Amino acid sequence: QIQIEDDRTGLSIETLRRAIADNLFYIQGKFPAIATKHDYYMALAYTVRDRLLHRWLNTLEVYLKQDVKLVCYLSAEYLVGPHLVNNLINLGIYEQIRQAVEESGLNLQQLINTEEEPGLGNGGLGRLASCYMDSLASLEIPAIGYGIRYEFGIFDQEIKDGWQVEITDKWLQDGNPWEIARPEAAVSVKFGGHTESYLDDQGNYRVRWLPEYIVKGIPYDTPILGYKVNTANSMRLWTSEACESFDFQRFNVGDYYGAVDRKVFSENLTKVLYPNDEPIKGKELRLQQQYFFVSCSLQDMIRIHLNEGNTLDNFAEKFAVQLNDTHPSIGVAELMRLLIDVHYYPWEKAWEITEKTFGFTNHTLLPEALERWPLGLFGHLLPRHLEIIYEINKRFLDQVRLKYPGNNEKLSSLSLIDERGDKYVRMAHLACVGSHKINGVAQLHSELLKKTLLKDFYELLPEKFTNVTNGVTPRRWMVVSNPELSQLISSKIGENWIKNLDELRKLEGFIDDGGFRQQWREVKRKVKQDLAQYIHDKLGIIVSPDSLFDVQVKRLHEYKRQHLNVLHIITLYNRIKQNPNxxxxxxxxxxxxxxxPGYHQAKLIIKLINSVGDIVNHDPEIGERLKVVFLPDYNVTLGQRVYPAADLSEQISTAGKEASGTGNMKFSLNGALTIGTFDGANIEIREEVGEENFFLFGLKTEEIDQLRAQGYNPQDYYNSNPELKAAIDLINSGFFSHGDGGLFQLLINSLLYLDHYLLFADYQSYLDCQERVSQAYKDQEHWTRMSILNTARMGKFSSDRSIREYCDKIWNTSPVPIQMKD
Ligand code: 26Y
Known part of the structure; x- marks a missing residue:
């Protein structure tokens, strides 16, 4: 009997090959003789998307029919990374596609490398959102990830003469095969103007908002497929467009240019991702972006809910809305506005629904990173929301007064409005008051939240506080990025670890098997060789895969202390120069x-790394002993190359400053050992892998508090530690900057006179610890054991575990398996 496969769903190699050729012709409009790599990438991407679509549509149908509870993750950022390989892995068709591509005379890896990754986030917070989307789908939890479809994502970084140069990221330029526009689901968002009150037919007091202008939001959906399940959730990203009918009216006939200006203005709203991971004061466009995507998303939820024949009474039972930091926290006021002004709910009922609906995740303890909006700016853009926030605040402060009669301190510290000088709306306070749960992202972080940043809220509302330690998806961060190690692991313990990461523990049973350890080393050596090749191709630097790969990849920040790492390098350099043998x-x-782009100190650290590298890499006396490499344009794609090749993971933030970290988890999962402070999730990683398999150094948070209380003076360390002094003096002498002693002055002075992040206090401890690392690396058999144990004990740090905790502690949701109809 002849079986005929559909070109859009069939999985035989022959059908796949035909589908690729078909898409090349009918979608790209090319035949092989004139097709580019990119054309083939597109043809392949559509072939894969076709195989995803029936799962996606089926999923949506089940969600609607069964009226399930939906998790709505609100995040201003998603650092998605390339879709193609991930989808191949999650669909389980990597091997078939590889063969089909080869039979078409192409190379799959090359096509995979052609993909321009969507970089719609800055760093940890955006990447976490994407790991969570993968886990939600893999665990079959109904979910939508709402966000912004920035036309320009995080800038591409080039290094010129050692300095960072920013290039706009035109990720949509060649088309995006993974998204589908849904103009029929467009919504309107109001801005500016004023409010007025009126009495309705029944004589109820009501408010209406008469905006200055309206912007249209168009959703673009991208399927997020789970690993080897039929669930495909959606990431729904909003693009702003002009609301023409409105503008052409308002700018009356004849004012064509005025209307065009408006159009350009509206479309600017979602043009670019702000490349900062700390708030920049008074950027109105940023508040517009936040309100825009949050309003679009909440209107979307309400439309979906009412379409199902519901009333909004049970909204909180059908939607769990998670605020990814304060960026979407205006949602609290927006849901109140929609319930009260648009759907005519009384305040008390609206508030009950709102508080039950939202959960709030905090990602930082740095007080300077807390979002506050100048009251004037806020009221000008969102006049109705300011009124609502005042009312929320009034009722909230009444509650505070009951608990702390006559305590004005408490009132002022808890208030949603900061009135200590210039007035601000405190977004974190709005999020806390409007959510039923508040969580930090690692144990220490959640504890410190209760003791410091949100202390007063904790005292008032202790039952709201909880912790969910971050996690990473083992699909992208192991199966996709490290196929060699994944295969070795599966050959020993089967494939179940990919869905249940705790099963990695079974590797411990092979730890005494010398042959296995040998294989483990061979895999590590192979991926290090690949990275060495990449470094050579990109930068012309020759590095040996036999050297210890000591890696620090993450956003540049003084608190992350990349410059402490540099001080170690310079110290080793000095030691060799003093003792060449x-x-x-x-x-x-x-x-x-x-x-x-505006963070000068961070840019100076990049320049310092490159300058030190220039000297060290070219000093014949140093030879192969030290090499320094700065990889330009670190992003998800590059991370996938780097994590597997690391021997040592640098997690050296000042204790108490890194909320969690997630790179730390990716490194350990891939068998790197960590040198780290007692900070964020490092603590829990160390707890899991065992202290003998983790290199801990540095002051703990309480010790830092003590030191600061005594009066910390970095000069004391500089004057009493000859190696530290030598390293600093060498930088200051202009040795790394062609004699220009002033080049790094700002950086060095901030260390000598302030050292806000205590590099000098931790310097000796760090050096000693690095020495222990060096000694340990000499015993390769023992190092391999530690490496295997790191991987084996990373089960806890799967984002599947994190998502299960969110489901239980915060969202109250459970899986909804999707059956395929034929
Ligand atoms: C206000 C706006 C400009 C802004 C934009 C992005 C503010 C902050 C951010 C990003 C913050 C961020 O990435 N935080 C990191 O979140 C990770 C996930 O929870 C943590 O692992 C990491 O410690 C934390 O720094």
């Missing part, structure tokens, strides 16, 4: 990361 463990120091 010094026998040290050869190391390759690898850095990567972007600096916010």
């Amino acid at each position: 010094l026998d040290i463990t050869p190391r390759t120091f690898i850095f990567g990361g972007k600096a916010a």
